[in-house]
Amino acid sequence: MNIIRARDFEDMSMKAADIVSAQVKRKPDSLLGLATGGSVLGLYANLTKDYENGNLDFSGIKTVNLDEYIGLDGVHDQSYRYYMDNNLFNHVNIKKENTHVPNGMSRDPGIECERYTNLIEKLGGIDLQLLGLGLNGHIGFNEPGIVFIKDTHVVELDESTIKANARFFAEEARVPGKAITMGIKNIMNAKKIVLCVSGKQKAGILKTVLFGDVTPLVPGSILQFHPDFTVVADEEALSVI
Ligand code: F6R
Numbered sequence: 001m002n003i004i005r006a007r008d009f010e011d012m013s014m015k016a017a018d019i020v021s022a023q024v025k026r027k028p029d030s031l032l033g034l035a036t037g038g039s040v041l042g043l044y045a046n047l048t049k050d051y052e053n054g055n056l057d058f059s060g061i062k063t064v065n066l067d068e069y070i071g072l073d074g075v076h077d078q079s080y081r082y083y084m085d086n087n088l089f090n091h092v093n094i095k096k097e098n099t100h101v102p103n104g105m106s107r108d109p110g111i112e113c114e115r116y117t118n119l120i121e122k123l124g125g126i127d128l129q130l131l132g133l134g135l136n137g138h139i140g141f142n143e144p145g146i147v148f149i150k151d152t153h154v155v156e157l158d159e160s161t162i163k164a165n166a167r168f169f170a171e172e173a174r175v176p177g178k179a180i181t182m183g184i185k186n187i188m189n190a191k192k193i194v195l196c197v198s199g200k201q202k203a204g205i206l207k208t209v210l211f212g213d214v215t216p217l218v219p220g221s222i223l224q225f226h227p228d229f230t231v232v233a234d235e236e237a238l239s240v241i
Pocket residue numbers: 034035036037038039040066067131132133134135138139140141
């Protein structure tokens with residue numbers, strides 16, 4: 001495990017973007033596993049800048065996102081498809097058909113999950129997986145539980161996740177209760193994993209994830225077993241380590 005210390009959110013976003021940029025340059029047909037949420041917003045802004053400055057080419061890049069809310073379609077402003085289009089895809093030269101987000105409107109979410117797991121394999125596996133960390137230790141929407149669920153699956157979101165994500169919605173009652181998420185095996189099979197963590201409120205859970213027992217009660221703790229795992233975190237997030 002490699003810990004990169006950043007000063008603050010901006011510095012974390014730059015350092016993490018540098019890792020992704022290097023991957024895109026090293027392997028221009030990479031499959032990137034992408035996350036949404038506040039932690040990676042600055043990173044996507046930096047990638048967009050790199051592209052605008054002529055330093056990055058996304059024309060051969062393919063992407064698979066970690067998760068999507070069930071019941072939100074791609075034009076809903078809180079869907080993760082919308083987030084990706086507006087924070088990255090619409091601003092760089094990636095081919096839209098090469099970008100994949102689970103379909104939250106699928107009539108049969110079980111079949112959609114199977115399709116998504118197969119898709120990741122068909123695309124050759126993830127070269128670099130970006131992650132944020134939930135306050136409860138979740139990665140993707142793999143919530144704390146008694147087992148690690150391996151493949152893409154439907155999940156009931158934790159109370160704490162709904163509360164944390166309510167900040168993006170008009171009111172808490174509008175946060176969907178269910179989502180589709182890649183499973184732990186899909187994430188752990190990525191060749192390289194980069195976890196972005198910022199802020200004081202994540203300090204305790206980050207310490208538990210990195211140095212506590214490896215247990216499905218703290219899903220992110222499994223990352224301790226990954227052979228190429230980098231954490232980019234700011235001073236506040238690292239304040240108790
Ligand atoms: C998002 C995702 C989540 C977030 C996590 C942290 O696609 O899979 O695991 O990364 O909830 O969210 P933020 O960055 O908003 O604190």
